[in-house]
Amino acid sequence: MSTGDWLCAYAITRNRPAGLDLGPAPRLIGYRDLGVVVADVAPARFDRIDTLDPVDSAIADLAREHDAVVRAVFRHEPVLPLRFGTVLDGEDAALRLLQAAYEQARTCLDEVAGHREWGVRVRHAEPAATSRPDTAGLSGTQYLVRRRERLKAIQRTREDVVQTAGRLDGALRQHAADTSGRPRPHGVLVNTAYLVETGREAAFHAEFERFAGELRDAGATAESTGPWPPYSFTDVELGAAVDG
Amino acid sequence: MADHTEAVEAVADLLDRVVHRGAVVHGDVIISLAGIDLVRLDLRLLLLGLEEAPV
Numbered sequence: 001m002s003t004g005d006w007l008c009a010y011a012i013t014r015n016r017p018a019g020l021d022l023g024p025a026p027r028l029i030g031y032r033d034l035g036v037v038v039a040d041v042a043p044a045r046f047d048r049i050d051t052l053d054p055v056d057s058a059i060a061d062l063a064r065e066h067d068a069v070v071r072a073v074f075r076h077e078p079v080l081p082l083r084f085g086t087v088l089d090g091e092d093a094a095l096r097l098l099q100a101a102y103e104q105a106r107t108c109l110d111e112v113a114g115h116r117e118w119g120v121r122v123r124h125a126e127p128a129a130t131s132r133p134d135t136a137g138l139s140g141t142q143y144l145v146r147r148r149e150r151l152k153a154i155q156r157t158r159e160d161v162v163q164t165a166g167r168l169d170g171a172l173r174q175h176a177a178d179t180s181g182r183p184r185p186h187g188v189l190v191n192t193a194y195l196v197e198t199g200r201e202a203a204f205h206a207e208f209e210r211f212a213g214e215l216r217d218a219g220a221t222a223e224s225t226g227p228w229p230p231y232s233f234t235d236v237e238l239g240a241a242v243d244g
Numbered sequence: 245m246a247d248h249t250e251a252v253e254a255v256a257d258l259l260d261r262v263v264h265r266g267a268v269v270h271g272d273v274i275i276s277l278a279g280i281d282l283v284r285l286d287l288r289l290l291l292l293g294l295e296e297a298p299v
Binding site: 006009012046049059060063064066067070080081082083084085086087088089093094096097100101105108119182183225228231232234235236237238239 | 261
């Protein structure tokens with residue numbers, strides 16, 4: 001077991017400590033032109049993490065803390081976020097990680113440099129409460145006809161929305177360097193992260209707004225979130241060989 | 245209700261990115277945290293459950 005010289009690792013970035021404003025705790029450990037942002041962490045911090053109820057805000061608080069450090073780096077430098085819960089066995093381990101992962105991390109940093117992540121979600125709007133047909137005084141046949149017409153109309157609306165959502169995604173991809181699909185539960189048509197060069201963000205958002213209006217009219221909602229550090233575009237495995 | 249859903253989604257967006265995305269480090273430099281994989285699994289189920297719950 002470690003004696004407690006644990007370092008919580010948040011992100012890999014350029015080795016330019018002068019430009020970073022990380023706050024009191026986190027620091028940069030550099031190797032050549034790369035650095036890993038770490039903070040001392042008491043092992044007890046994660047002691048009972050598996051007993052935390054996932055609904056408990058403790059996990060959300062830890063995640064926010066992690067996000068805050070990643071964003072502090074991201075404000076000034078390109079960032080390769082490390083997954084939450086990455087704990088290194090001391091400074092030597094941090095250096096060995098940078099040595100072993102140097103080329104890979106550098107390539108990945110170059111890819112995301114100058115870009116930010118934006119999330120877009122499109123879903124069917126709730127059926128309006130007013131859409132219940134007035135059935136008073138209708139015969140059975142009339143009722144069935146009315147009902148079939150109504151279902152057809154709903155079906156048509158859904159098809160319109162699906163088509164518009166597809167066009168939105170296609171248009172946004174034109175302005176994105178990369179895209180990443182995110183979990184898409186029932187009723188959600190698009191849940192995608194786009195990696196957008198900062199110079200193209202205005203065009204990206206103009207396109208989004210144009211389609212958001214169209215989708216609203218067609219009976220759907222479109223939301224965007226961001227800017228995010230490029231969390232969804234750093235899906236790499238950095239290895240530090242066990243046998244050195 | 246809409247505010248609550250938005251708040252839940254904001255947390256879900258954050259957790260999915262911070263806990264499930266980002267680069268993974270392997271090897272002897274890493275301290276394996278007991279239970280962290282369980283946390284990830286729990287969260288995954290929770291996030292899907294939350295998002296699928298009727299509003």
